[in-house]
Amino acid sequence: MSVSPLSVRFDEKDMWVELSDGRTIGVPLAWFPRLLKATPEQRANVEISLVGLYWDELDEALPLAELLAGR
Numbered sequence: 001m002s003v004s005p006l007s008v009r010f011d012e013k014d015m016w017v018e019l020s021d022g023r024t025i026g027v028p029l030a031w032f033p034r035l036l037k038a039t040p041e042q043r044a045n046v047e048i049s050l051v052g053l054y055w056d057e058l059d060e061a062l063p064l065a066e067l068l069a070g071r
Helices: 033-037 040-044 064-069
Strands: 005-010 014-019 024-028 052-055 060-063
Touching: 005 052, 014 064, 024 064, 052 064, 060 064
Parallel strands: none
Antiparallel strands: 005 014, 014 024, 052 060
């Protein structure tokens, strides 16, 4: 079974990604300076695909494989 991201949300310090297998992973925003500095509106403007997350306006791409590996 392949895992894909379903949704993404943010709190003050972390990004939370809900996965198709029921897991939710959290990663520190400090790992992603562009997202850390972005406005809530910019963060909300995310494209979710089978392989990861992409913010066109921020030029930020996060492959799911790297998030799962903790990179």
